[in-house]
Amino acid sequence: MVGAVGAVLAAATACSGGAGTGDGVRLVTSVYPLEWLATQIGGEDVLVTNLTEPGVDPHDLELSPRQVGSVSDADVVFYIGGMQPAVDDAVGQQAAGSALDVAGLVELRQVPDDAGGGTDPHMWLDPERMATAAQGLADRLAEADPGNAAAYQANTEAVVAELTGIDDAYATGLAxxxxxxxxxxxxxxxxxxxxxxxxxxxxxxxxxxxxxxxxxxxxxxxxxxxxxxxxxxxxxxxxxxxxxxxxxxxxxxxxxxxxxxxxxxxxxxxxxxxxxxxxxxxxxxxxxxx
Ligand SMILES: [Zn+2]
CATH class of the missing domain: 3.40.50.1980 (Nitrogenase molybdenum iron protein domain)
Known part of the structure; x- marks a missing residue:
């Protein structure tokens, strides 16, 4: 069973690497909107694993040993620092070198003190910050896998165009x-x-x-x-x-x-x-x- 799964994964990795690029990039994301960005930008050249399963409240996330393993094996861990303590801990202990913290790419909103204080992790509900995070991810993927840099950049431009369209629709619709x-x-x-x-x-x-x-x-x-x-x-x-x-x-x-x-x-x-x-x-x- 383990051997069969290993063979399938090896085959998938070999296919996803593309011509002359070696293994696919292993990218771990912490929460769905980052997974969406990663799959849009990475396309078939990136193997994306998201830590928050569908239906799980991401604020309460606990990581299984297998998930901690996926963090430590990742080439890039794309997450929002300060949102999920279990992810912050796993990255700090297992993956400091592969961390890509969205909080370092965009300025997170400060929550007013009377509403609890601290930073607000829900940056994905702002299409402009999502576009900035998209470019940050593309740059990091290009470093990890220079052979596919042009594809990552082209995919990012398509994502940014989609996000700009959403932003325009909100600005008009809520005017x-x-x-x-x-x-x-x-x-x-x-x-x-x-x-x-x-x-x-x-x-x-x-x-x-x-x-x-x-x-x-x-x-x-x-x-x-x-x-x-x-x-x-x-x-x-x-x-x-x-x-x-x-x-x-x-x-x-x-x-x-x-x-x-x-x-x-x-x-x-x-x-x-x-x-x-x-x-x-x-x-x-x-x-x-x-
Ligand atoms: Zn929330």
Missing amino acids: ECGQRDLVVSHAAFGYLADNYDLEQIGVTGIESNSEPSPARLAEVARLVEERGVETIFTATLVDPAIAETIASEAGVETAVLDPLEGITDASPGTDYPSVMRANLDALTTALDCS
Whole structure:
């Protein structure tokens, strides 16, 4: 069994290396949006392994011994420092030389102290920062595998064009809205709010698993009423019960806004671009944009 798997992997690696380039690059990513970038940019020349399985909340990630092994064997580990302690530890202990920390490529947003402080890891919800991270990954792949540098760069230009299109669609779609308060169960949308001039009101904090205090719940309920909010957004990987309770007490709707922390059957799209566009549709409907 092990021998058969090893043979298949060896064959796949030999094929993916392309003419004269040797073994394919082994790239480990920490969370779905980085996996998407890696597969778009790496194409068939890169073997991508993502550490957060679909359906798992990335903020709670624990690594199996096999996953720690994949980190230590990787040529490049593409991750967001400060988001997942288990990944930070594995990289620090096993892979310091192959680390590519997104926090070193883009400036992460500071979370206001009254919302918990620290940095906000959800940079993928900003298409511009995603484009900068894409270029950083392309440069690193070109170093690791110079024979395919031109392909990585061409793929990156296609990704950046797609991200620019998404950014333009958001800027246009959210320009004229009746409501600019964005009430969300998981406060993952700070980049989006900053970019497109919305105000995020999070029920829970930056970490989706934190429990809101009774005082916070009362505060959100008050803001919903005071500001005439008509929709409270739930997230796909977060228990919707709290948001649904606030919504039913206030007599308002709920809708899904996907923080893109993984793609499952419950996601409103099949990949990063389609979920970003589905989120924009949900926002323009809920915020009464023309
Ligand atoms: Zn999150």
